[in-house]
Amino acid sequence: MDFCRLEGKGTYILPTETKYIGEMKDGMFHGKGTLQFPSGSKYEGTWDCGIAIEGKYTFADGLEYKDDKWHYCDGYDRRFYTEICNGLKPAGISQRTNLDPPRPIPDGCYDCGDGFYNPQTRVVVDYKHRFLRNADDDEHEWIIRTCRKGWDEIVGFKPKA
8 A cells, every 4th residue: 555645536626625535546636526616617528637628617606608609798798697597686776796795895906716926926815815826917907897896987978999
């Protein structure tokens, strides 16, 4: 018996608090197992020497990802999953995120999906304010262009120059 490597069934918790529950061989995920992410989402799959060969990703709200025929948040239906399940809000009451009410964003930061991004420091922290990563130029530009801000901005008609 080799006590230096993970073997058999068990639980392994990564430094990011992602938890793997399942089969392992020679220190790698191998066989059936589930990755449970701190956000509440999970990936259930079959692994071969550390590589996922098939599986299913389920978001924290219960929405299952599908490789094909994925109709969630496409060009035809822009509702959030919670709106699909629970119905739309009355006219004049907007739902800005799938999480309702939305989580507050620190001043000067953006909600980039897996945490908060500070454009001054170019650092992404998780929702418990623990370091995740430094954003490269591409991610910085995408977040600035796409993600929800932690402040209000008055916008209006801007004539073309």
